[in-house]
Amino acid sequence: MARRRAWRLTEPAPPRAVPLVVREGIRRIVAPNPGPMTYNGTNTWLVDWAGGIAVIDPGSDEESHIDAILAETGSRLSHILLTHTHRDHLTGAELLSRRSGAPTCGFARSADPNFEPAIKLREGERVAGLVAVHTPGHAMDHLCFATDDDVLFSGDHVMGWSTSVVPPPPHGDLASFIGNLERVRDRDDRLMLSAHGPAIENPRELVQSLLDHRMAREASIAAVLTHTPAPLENVLARAYINLRPELRAAARANLLSHLGKLEAEGRAVNMPEGWRATT
Known part of the structure; x- marks a missing residue:
């Protein structure tokens, strides 16, 4: 069960x-x-x-x-x-x-x-x-x-x-x-x-909880960005605490997607030195 x-x-x-x-x-x-x-x-x-x-x-x-x-x-x-x-x-x-x-x-x-x-x-x-x-x-x-x-x-x-x-x-x-x-x-x-x-x-309750979790993850990623550019691996370490090694590639993929969404919304920018917040 x-x-x-x-x-x-x-x-x-x-x-x-x-x-x-x-x-x-x-x-x-x-x-x-x-x-x-x-x-x-x-x-x-x-x-x-x-x-x-x-x-x-x-x-x-x-x-x-x-x-x-x-x-x-x-x-x-x-x-x-x-x-x-x-x-x-x-x-x-x-x-x-x-x-x-x-x-x-x-x-x-x-x-x-x-x-x-x-x-x-x-x-x-x-x-x-x-x-x-x-x-x-x-x-x-x-x-x-x-x-x-x-x-x-x-x-x-x-x-x-x-x-x-x-x-x-x-x-x-x-x-x-x-x-x-x-x-x-x-x-x-x-x-x-x-x-x-x-x-x-x-279904409705569980899908809503998945949406809430996804938005909470986005907020946590936005919160670790500063005005100083940081390499992707540094952002990953800040956003995903105690990450299991076997989940690292999946977490990196999710992180890139969230950062791309934040960039499209004008909330983050990818610079040669790394990612930084825009606000």
Whole structure:
């Protein structure tokens, strides 16, 4: 059972290669790729619809994971949907497609130059009984998928166990990310199922807490800037106290995105000597 700590949702490590029922017609198989950026692993979602079973984010090309997906779906596997093309989501998609014959589906403009989905999706288009919701920010090709009732498969855009890494352009966009958080917060979904971690049963409250956390982080970054330019690594050390080494690259990416947003708003400037405040 999920345990809530502040705005975070945690859970024990789930079993591998086993379909876990979340509600009728929706199961998850957790990929064997745990880590500091993936938590217990990528949730591969299996969603029943009138035309078969859609699979969201295969996540891993390990044979045991692909075998578990195929054992649960059989000949009913109709579509392979990708929330975005980061490796912990995309890996396994082409292997699963070859073994099943099901087409891959993703945003029309892939962010991975080595991958093009067979079915290219845009905002509001339907596939396998689901509606594509384009939510760029964490990745520019990020999609959420909405059911016709009250479920949103939120990928990495909204997660309960952690905030999302938002890299600077061209790979991500913080202003878009925040705007799309506000957008999904204001939907009527009663359940969000993310790509990592347990089900989110209080979507509006949790998304608002993510927004609050993001704004608090921005305020803390703005507060450490002075009129004396400081190198990026110095700003990082001031803004992220007691940072775990394995999270340093992610924190640096988030920091660059926040600094870019502050610069666009006229609140910071990047000089040859480093970053400084403008006010």
